[in-house]
Amino acid sequence: MKRPFVTLDQLRSMTEQYPTPFHLYDEKGIRENARRLKQAFAWNPGFKEYFAVKATPNPAILKILREEGCGADCSSLTELMMSDRSGFTGPEIMFSSNDTPAEDFKLAAQLGATINLDDFTHIDFLKETIGYIPETISCRFNPGGTFTIGESTEGFQVMDTPGDSKYGFTREQLFAGFKKLKAMGAKRFGIHAFLASNTLSNEYYPTLAGILFQLAVELEQETGCDICFINLSGGVGIPYKPDQPANDIAAIGEGVRQQFEKILVPAGMGDVAIYTELGRFMLGPNGCLVTKVLHFKHTYKEYVGVDACAANLMRPAMYGAYHHITVMGKEDAPCDHKYDVTGGLCENNDKFAVDRMLPEVEIGDLLVIHDSGAHGFSMGYNYNGKLRSAEVLLQEDGSTRLIRxxxxPEDYFATLIFD
Structure with a gap:
């Protein structure tokens, strides 16, 4: 059974200060998760987690993670700016982008970020844009074909067909790209790949690591390039449903270590650093959306209307994704009522749950929608003129702090020109 990291009494106190809906984050859980990840890869001296800023782009969250030794993985100009303003510097920033504007590359280079190129043609584009090729450079690999392992937490795997993905170099392009980059002045190289999203399998990272480690050996042997790091990216999922098993990050780290010892060490590459970019795994369970019940509708189904909507959390509407819901104060009551839990957008897919069995709900009840700590607020939007909600941090000492x-309405109209 999923339990919220916050109590009803705490929420009642919060709602006196912060009107619903709002996103709430658990500082204690965030720090504990970061430490578990670090411990799982402690066998690799160069290990670093580059948190995927796109998952939860908030300076307060980023600063907590930086204090825990994490870097920042950015994919746009504004994510680079946010990371810089949050205290990340130089190689603490990884820039992985696609279809990249020149100004983004310029800022990444200015900040001293490690640039991860998505396409062979970007080699020349980067040189033309910033005037040189950085001595440390990375390239994103796409093996093509299909990739299936474990279970996706959505019931499907979002990116299990790399051949249909817009990202990365082919194998042939990668070998040619490394040779070209070396000739243009690059001295230290990295490999990056992301083959599956949101996997519930302790085998995903070790399997991906085996592919990339073997590729690294062959690349170094054929091109003479010094491969200094291998970035396993993201893809380690979380159990959105109560009956799904959680990934064991210690077992995952040990699986990667075994591949490292089997493939890289015998090839004389035992000094290669391992990087990760775990947005969802790091933050997903440590955030929730708090919303209040406003209305009931009794037609062909029983509807519970809340003050949040898909503009606050779009994953259920966009993917049909499951997010567990707790009716606060009724955690142990029988789930003997069937509801659709809906928001107020003029779209029929604006539903947080369909045919969900819950305890009997009453107007004014506070609902916690679980696992919105990653790709929750960050995917918000303003359709129907809906306004993005606040973000609140539940601090380790039990106090709360408004972090956004x-x-x-003034924000909504600020960019409009009426004349």
Whole structure:
């Protein structure tokens, strides 16, 4: 059974200060998760987690993670700016982008970020844009074909067909790209790949590591390039449903270590650093969306209307994704009522749950929608003129802190020109 990291009494106190809906994050859980990950890869002296900023782009969250030794994985100009303002410097920033504008590359180079190229043609584009090729450079690999392992937490795997993915170099392009980059002045190289999303399998990272480690050996032997790091990217999922088993990050780290000892060490590459970019795994379970019940609708189904909507959390509407819901104060009550839990958008897919069995719900009840700590607030939008909600941090000492205020109508109209 999923239990919220917050109590009803705590939420009642919070809602006196922060009107619902709002996203709530658990500092204690975030720090504990970061430490578990670090311990799982402690066998690799160069290990570093580069948190995927796109998952939860908030300076307060980023600063907590930086204090825990994490870097920042950025994919846009504004994510680079946010990471810089949050205290990340130089190689603490990884820039992995696609279809990249020149100004993004310019800022990444100015900040001293490690640039991870997505395409062979970007080699020349980068040189033309910033005037040189950085001495440390990375390239994203796409093996093509299909990749299936374990279970996706959505019931399907979002990116299990690399051949249909817009990202990365082919194998032939990667070998040619390394040779070209070396000739243009690059001295230290990295490999990056992301083959499956949201996997519930302790075998995903070790399997991916085996592919990349073997590729690294062959690349170094054929091109003479010094491969200094291998970035396993993201893809380690979380159990959105109560009956799904959680990944064991210690077992995952040990599986990667075994591949490292089997493939890289015999090839004389035992000094290669391992990097990760775990947004969802790091933050997903450590955030929730808090919303209040406003209305009931009794037609062909029983509907519970809440003050949040898909503009606050779009994953259920976009993917049909499951997010567990707790009716606060009724955690142990029987789930003997069937509801659709809906928001107020003019779209019929604006539903947080369909045919969900819950305890009997009453107007004014507070609902916690679990696992929204990653790709929750960050995917928000303003359709129907809906305003983005506040973000609140539950600190380790039990106090709360507003880390992003709610938008106002003035914010919505600020960019419009009426004349």
């Amino acid at each position: 205020r709610a938008e106002t």
